[in-house]
Amino acid sequence: MRLDKFLASMQFGSRKEVKMMLHHGRVQIDGTIVKDESLHLEPAKHQILVDGESIPYFEQVTLMLHKPVGYLSANEDPRHPVVTSLLHSPWNRYTFHIAGRLDLDSEGMMILTTDGELVHELIAPKKMHYKTYRVTCDEVIQDLSSLEQGVEIRDGNEQPFVTLPAKVRILSDHQAEIAIREGKFHQVKRMFASIGYTVNRLERIAIGNLSLDPQLAPGEYRVLTENEIQELKS
């Protein structure tokens, strides 16, 4: 890849701005200042510094993020802070797909990935992996068995929709876990509402076989390992 193309793809500006950066000697490759924008290199094989900051390059990056309440599952929004604003350099230089959105007031595990195939794998209706949520309700939870059969809710277009059987587990008077394979608008809240419960806290604790890393506080994230990506797909 050409050096100017690489730097532009890593959000350092237009090809023209990058050319100026190089001209001013701000870029070092393996310890040497490089000014030639047409240099061809394999970015993953070199140490590239811009203004002294290392810019590691990865062909694909997949992150697990602990989404806090109040952040929108989007790359940009005029009104609310977005999950990608939680990322620091170099990760904020990549363009991520969000695999499985969460409501503004929901929290928990999100997968951000540059890998289009992985997104497809995680959200394609046919492949739908279970997503597990911890739900806190205002009311005392007594019986969730109808959620195991399927209930009728409205989808995002307000059309009637019968949910697939869910897996449920009551944890305490006000808390339960539910695993579903679909992702309709407000699905968990609407499923609980259909049987008379108001969800006041919703946390996603797992996607497929991969659980939210307990070391990640809300707002924190980390890179997934290759093994974890395989776990996600399995």
Ligand code: URA
């Ligand atoms: N179901 C919901 O109701 N909200 C979410 O954010 C995720 C699943």
